[in-house]
Amino acid sequence: MNNFVFYAPTWFSFGRGEGKNVGALVRRFGGTKVLLVYGGGSVKKNGAFDTVTASLAQAGIPCLELGGVQPNPRSGKVYEGIDIVRREGVDFLLALGGGSTIDTAKAIGMGALYDGDFWDFFTGAAPIERTLPVGTVLTISAAGSEGSDSCVITHEKGDLKWGCPKTDVIRPKFSVLDPAYTCSLPPYQTACGAVDMIAHICERYFSNTPDVALTDRLAEALIKTVLDAAPKALADPNDYAARADLMWTGMLAHNNSCGVGRDQDWASHQIEHELSSLYDCAHGAGLAVIMPAWMTFVTDHDPLRMAQFAVRVLGCEMDFAHPERTAREGVARLRDIFRAWGMPVTLGELGTKAQDIPTLVEHRRKKPDGGFPFGGYVKIGPEEMAAILRLAE
Amino acid sequence: MNNFVFYAPTWFSFGRGEGKNVGALVRRFGGTKVLLVYGGGSVKKNGAFDTVTASLAQAGIPCLELGGVQPNPRSGKVYEGIDIVRREGVDFLLALGGGSTIDTAKAIGMGALYDGDFWDFFTGAAPIERTLPVGTVLTISAAGSEGSDSCVITHEKGDLKWGCPKTDVIRPKFSVLDPAYTCSLPPYQTACGAVDMIAHICERYFSNTPDVALTDRLAEALIKTVLDAAPKALADPNDYAARADLMWTGMLAHNNSCGVGRDQDWASHQIEHELSSLYDCAHGAGLAVIMPAWMTFVTDHDPLRMAQFAVRVLGCEMDFAHPERTAREGVARLRDIFRAWGMPVTLGELGTKAQDIPTLVEHRRKKPDGGFPFGGYVKIGPEEMAAILRLAE
Numbered sequence: 065m066n067n068f069v070f071y072a073p074t075w076f077s078f079g080r081g082e083g084k085n086v087g088a089l090v091r092r093f094g095g096t097k098v099l100l101v102y103g104g105g106s107v108k109k110n111g112a113f114d115t116v117t118a119s120l121a122q123a124g125i126p127c128l129e130l131g132g133v134q135p136n137p138r139s140g141k142v143y144e145g146i147d148i149v150r151r152e153g154v155d156f157l158l159a160l161g162g163g164s165t166i167d168t169a170k171a172i173g174m175g176a177l178y179d180g181d182f183w184d185f186f187t188g189a190a191p192i193e194r195t196l197p198v199g200t201v202l203t204i205s206a207a208g209s210e211g212s213d214s215c216v217i218t219h220e221k222g223d224l225k226w227g228c229p230k231t232d233v234i235r236p237k238f239s240v241l242d243p244a245y246t247c248s249l250p251p252y253q254t255a256c257g258a259v260d261m262i263a264h265i266c267e268r269y270f271s272n273t274p275d276v277a278l279t280d281r282l283a284e285a286l287i288k289t290v291l292d293a294a295p296k297a298l299a300d301p302n303d304y305a306a307r308a309d310l311m312w313t314g315m316l317a318h319n320n321s322c323g324v325g326r327d328q329d330w331a332s333h334q335i336e337h338e339l340s341s342l343y344d345c346a347h348g349a350g351l352a353v354i355m356p357a358w359m360t361f362v363t364d365h366d367p368l369r370m371a372q373f374a375v376r377v378l379g380c381e382m383d384f385a386h387p388e389r390t391a392r393e394g395v396a397r398l399r400d401i402f403r404a405w406g407m408p409v410t411l412g413e414l415g416t417k418a419q420d421i422p423t424l425v426e427h428r429r430k431k432p433d434g435g436f437p438f439g440g441y442v443k444i445g446p447e448e449m450a451a452i453l454r455l456a457e
Numbered sequence: 458m459n460n461f462v463f464y465a466p467t468w469f470s471f472g473r474g475e476g477k478n479v480g481a482l483v484r485r486f487g488g489t490k491v492l493l494v495y496g497g498g499s500v501k502k503n504g505a506f507d508t509v510t511a512s513l514a515q516a517g518i519p520c521l522e523l524g525g526v527q528p529n530p531r532s533g534k535v536y537e538g539i540d541i542v543r544r545e546g547v548d549f550l551l552a553l554g555g556g557s558t559i560d561t562a563k564a565i566g567m568g569a570l571y572d573g574d575f576w577d578f579f580t581g582a583a584p585i586e587r588t589l590p591v592g593t594v595l596t597i598s599a600a601g602s603e604g605s606d607s608c609v610i611t612h613e614k615g616d617l618k619w620g621c622p623k624t625d626v627i628r629p630k631f632s633v634l635d636p637a638y639t640c641s642l643p644p645y646q647t648a649c650g651a652v653d654m655i656a657h658i659c660e661r662y663f664s665n666t667p668d669v670a671l672t673d674r675l676a677e678a679l680i681k682t683v684l685d686a687a688p689k690a691l692a693d694p695n696d697y698a699a700r701a702d703l704m705w706t707g708m709l710a711h712n713n714s715c716g717v718g719r720d721q722d723w724a725s726h727q728i729e730h731e732l733s734s735l736y737d738c739a740h741g742a743g744l745a746v747i748m749p750a751w752m753t754f755v756t757d758h759d760p761l762r763m764a765q766f767a768v769r770v771l772g773c774e775m776d777f778a779h780p781e782r783t784a785r786e787g788v789a790r791l792r793d794i795f796r797a798w799g800m801p802v803t804l805g806e807l808g809t810k811a812q813d814i815p816t817l818v819e820h821r822r823k824k825p826d827g828g829f830p831f832g833g834y835v836k837i838g839p840e841e842m843a844a845i846l847r848l849a850e
Contacts, residue, residue, distance in 0.1 A: 065701045067472025072465070078718065079460025275698035278682045278706055285674035292670060305668035308458045312718075313671055321714070325471065325705075 065275050065325040072319050074211050075238040078312065080304070082240050083115040083201055086158070087123025093197050093237040095156025097126050099149055101141075101169040102160040103133040110248045112203050116160055128152055136340050136347070137164040139219045142182055145172035149196065159200045159236075162257075163207020163216075163347075166200050170215040170234050173198050183219055185228045187432050192228060197237045203245040205310040206257030206348060208264055208318025210239035218341050224430060225341035241315065243307035251298050255405040256348025258294035258310065261317040262287055262398075263351040267330045268323035270362065270369065270441040276326045283322040284376045289313045291377070291401065298405060331439030332358045335449060338424045345414050352407035353414050356399040357456035360392070362442045367391045411456050421453045458668045458718040465712050467604050468631040471705060473697070475633050476508040476594055479551070480516025486590050486630040488549025490519050492542055494562045495553040496526045503641045505596050509553055521545055523561075529733050529740070530557040530564075532612045535575055538565035542589065552593045552629075555650075556600020556609075556740075559593050563608040563627050566591050576612055578621045580825050585621060590630045596638040598703040599650030599741060601657055601711025603632035611734050617823060618734035634708065636700035644691050648798040649741025651687035651703065654710040655680055655791075656744040660723045661716035663755065663762065663834040669719045676715040677769045682706045684770070684794065691798060724832030725751045728842060731817045738807050745800035746807050749792040750849035753785070755835045760784045804849050814846045 075093075077085055090098060098120060107113040120127045130145050148154065149172060159169035173195040175182025184190040200210045209215070213232050218225040228234075249257075269283045289309050296306035316322070335358070336350040363370045367388040374380040374394020383390045399409050408414045425446050428435040437443040444452070468486075470478055483491060491513060500506040513520045523538050541547065542565060552562035566588035568575025577583040593603045602608065606625050611618040621627075642650075662676045682702050689699035709715070728751070729743040756763045760781040767773040767787020776783045792802050801807045818839050821828040830836040837845070 065472070065698065065705075067470075067475060070469045070471065071467075073468075075462070075464040075466075077460075077462050079458070082460060275701065277685060277698075278678070278702050281678035281682055282675060285671070285678045289671045289674055305458065305670075308668065308718075309671050312458075325701075 066273055066327070068324045070320065070324050071232045072211060072235060072321070074236050076211070076241060076315070077238070078241045080242055080244050082242050083112060084119050086116050086199070086201060086240055087119035087121070087125055089238045089240070090120065090125055090156055090158065090199060091123055093156070093199065095125060095197060095199070097152070097154050098156045098158045099128050099130055099145060099154040099172070100158050100160060101130045101133060101145060101165055101172070103131070103162070103165050106248065107160050107203055110203065110245050112160060112201060112245050116158070116201055128154060133161065133165045133168045135164050136218050136225065136344055137168045139183065139217055141168050142171040142175060142217060145169070146175045146182065149176040155196065157196055157198045159198060160203065162202065162204025163209040166198070166207070166209035166236070167215045167217060169198050169200070170195070170209070171217050172196070174228070174234065186217060186219070186226045188229070192231050192233055195234055198234070200236050200239040202239060202241050202311065204249060204253065204257060205246050205307070205314040206260045208261070208314050210236060210241065211315040211319035213320065214318070216337070222430060223341045223427075225337040226431070239315070241311050243304055243311045246307050246311060247302045247304070249301070251301070251406060253346070254297050254301070255294065255407050256346045257314065258290050258405065259348040259352045259355075259402060259407060261290050261310070261314045263332055263355055264317040265322060266355065267333060268320075268326065268328045269373065270329045271326040272366075272441060273326040279322050279324060279326055280372070286313050286317055286322060287377045294405060327440045329439055329441040331441070331444050334428070334438045335452060338427050339414070339416065342424065342427060343414070343416060349408050349414060352402040352409055353411055353456050354452070356395055356402070356409065357452050359395040359398070360455050361448070361452045363388065363391045363395065365442050370394060411453065418457055421450050424453060425449050459666055459720070461717045463713065463717050464625045465604060465628060465714070467629050469604070469634060469708070470631070471634045473635055473637050475635050476505060477512050479509050479592070479594060479633055480512035480514070480518055482631045482633070483513065483518055483549055483551065483592060484516055486549070486592065488518060488590060488592070490545070490547050491549045491551045492521050492523055492538060492547040492565070493551050493553060494523045494526060494538065494558055494565070496524070496555070496558050499641065500553050500596055503596065503638050505553055505594060505638050509551070509594055521547060526554065526558045526561045528557050529611050529618065529737055530561045532576065532610055534561050535564040535568060535610060538562070539568040539575065542569040548589065550589055550591045552591060553596065555595065555597025556602040559591070559600070559602040559629070560608045560610060562591050562593070563588070563602070564610050565589070567621070567627065579610060579612070579619045581622070585624050585626055588627055591627070593629045593632040595632060595634050595704065597642060597646065597650060598639050598700070598707040599653045601654070601707050603629060603634065604708040604712035606713065607711070609730070615823060616734045616820075618730040619824070632708070634704050636697055636704045639700045639704060640695045640697070642694070644694070644799060646739070647690050647694070648687065648800050649739045650707065651683050651798065652741040652745045652748075652795060652800060654683050654703070654707045656725055656748055657710040658715060659748065660726060661719065661721045662766065663722045664719040665759075665834060666719040672715050672717060672719055673765070679706050679710055679715060680770045687798060720833045722832055722834040724834070724837050727821070727831050728845060731820050732807070732809065735817065735820060736807070736809060742801050742807060745795040745802055746804055746849050747845070749788055749795070749802065750845050752788040752791070753848050754841070754845045756781065756784045756788065758835050763787060804846065811850055814843050817846060818842050
């Protein structure tokens with residue numbers, strides 16, 4: 065186990081009806097004038113918008129609005145939000161939605177207190193030292209941004225989908241998690257969210273760090289919960305218990321509680337970011353294609369680790385004479401599960417063509433550090449990235 | 458799953474050598490004058506005391522000392538600490554040791570800002586609204602007080618071992634966890650700590666709340682880690698990986714991450730507190746006696762839950778025709794494990810006599826609420842408490 069710091073000081077209010085406490089929570093964490101950031105109309109249909117604005121009004125907190133955040137959130141909304149915050153003297157950002165909305169609010173929070181371009185934080189030109197406080201009301205279980213130290217934005221100039229460096233500074237002050245808000249999610253989005261959670265855990269699970277028995281088991285507990293709850297939520301969208309399991313697992317999957325003390329990978333996310341920045345596919349759908357391909361590519365690196373994943377998480381029977389067979393069976397089972405959830409599992413199903421592979425690899429080179437190699441478990445250069453994409457064909 | 462709030466804003470620095478950062482952490486959390494609370498001489502032998510005081514000196518933070526805290530910490534040290542804090546203008550409490558030391562620091566922190574008797578917080582006569590900040594440097598993996606919202610003190614008038622109401626206000630600001638400090642722990646204390654961790658998880662695990670699949674799995678992951686790591690630490694006290702697993706598990710076992718959204722039990726702890734307040738036995742040793750007896754007593758309440766514990770945690774094979782047999786086999790295995798670790802598993806081995814049982818039950822009645830019934834899983838009245846104690850004979 066490596067040395068580590070863990071500091072996750074977000075207040076979580078979890079459960080049906082908790083949205084009514086938003087006004088009091090904003091007050092508790094020092095907000096006096098709020099910018100409410102949200103996406104499309106779904107929050108107006110599922111009751112979340114009305115509950116939140118009523119709670120703010122009751123607490124006497126003035127509220128401006130910034131709607132229209134899109135999936136794979138774009139820099140334009142961030143600049144727009146920074147302008148409003150500065151012009152109107154907003155001192156608290158309240159995100160109402162999923163990861164795209166929360167990440168937009170986080171980026172506005174960083175940029176509003178910085179004289180330069182907020183994108184400097186994403187290129188590495190400036191360190192993130194402070195931010196306006198952010199609170200969240202979650203309506204999509206997936207990204208884990210409601211408790212995380214990370215933020216991903218796509219810059220419109222060049223379609224660059226990059227994350228800023230992880231820092232506890234940008235963890236939300238509070239997050240309200242009402243599973244009932246997620247019952248209106250369409251099946252495709254529910255499945256995308258479940259895949260994203262599994263990816264967040266796997267990016268941490270596949271590690272070369274020795275002596276990580278505890279975080280291995282915590283990670284396995286989280287993935288098994290997703291595998292158990294996701295099909296229930298797909299079969300019955302109003303299954304509150306399944307929605308609740310997914311919602312709290314999504315937070316734990318990305319607040320780093322199962323990633324402490326171990327080197328992490330993040331190669332599948334890096335490859336997927338190229339896919340969704342160029343083709344604007346859903347992040348979870350891109351991960352459903354890339355992750356099993358990546359697992360196939362890295363199986364030989366440590367067949368016993370992949371076999372552990374296959375046995376403990378996917379219930380495969382261990383072939384002690386041929387652990388690599390167990391490992392490969394696990395990867396196949398995971399791909400089958402994603403397919404059963406209605407997810408694409410090949411680039412073709414995602415709408416990408418074989419001839420796009422060189423484009424994806426080249427686009428990766430635009431990163432300030434040249435983009436290669438990446439991946440903490442197995443180092444991925446341009447050839448390896450192309451090989452993984454071919455395995456996903 | 459029940460609605461819940463989870464708010465655990467403690468900073469954790471984990472790993473070998475992290476003690477050197479204590480001075481900077483005290484500064485970060487606003488301390489300018491420290492009272493260093495510790496127990497016997499062990500922290501002077503294992504290097505922790507020297508590292509911590511050197512770090513404080515380097516940060517220019519003056520430091521007063523309050524040593525001599527005993528296991529089952531007593532009110533006398535709390536009053537002594539409150540006097541020092543007030544007289545000397547201390548603004549930060551730094552606990553160096555295990556749960557007894559940390560709980561003493563927490564109680565001093567509450568009492569120092571309160572005009573009345575700190576014991577009012579434990580009788581329920583006053584609510585805990587604020588406290589001086591507390592930091593910890595942990596040297597015993599057991600109580601979990603380094604990340605918890607709880608505090609237990611024994612009042613010398615009447616030997617009352619009571620906990621204050623749980624509140625996030627008293628969670629430490631930071632905790633430094635260096636597993637190397639625990640390598641000098643004697644085997645008996647190592648085993649007591651492991652039992653205490655398992656108890657903290659089981660008190661949450663045995664619940665009547667439906668739909669708690671996620672926290673069940675997290676709890677099982679933690680207990681399996683203790684069962685794996687404790688014998689390694691007993692076989693080789695310098696096994697850093699095992700010590701690290703125990704240290705982080707001990708924190709997670711009691712920061713309530715595996716207890717959110719579910720009713721909890723705490724009957725075994727309540728009964729053990731009577732044992733250790735009257736006979737001054739080690740808390741973990743008392744729990745090793747009480748917990749299997751309590752499990753035997755409650756098995757029929759929900760044989761399938763106990764069977765789940767037996768199968769998933771203790772590796773028993775499920776007897777689908779007779780789940781209660783699996784349940785009882787699990788309890789027997791847990792008792793065998795405690796015995797193999799050198800723990801007492803009967804009241805006799807603890808030095809208690811059968812004729813003490815009525816005394817223990819009567820002593821419980823001194824609680825402000827009359828002491829009965831207690832227990833969230835199965836309600837325990839005086840007769841049930843006596844029956845559990847007889848099962849422990």
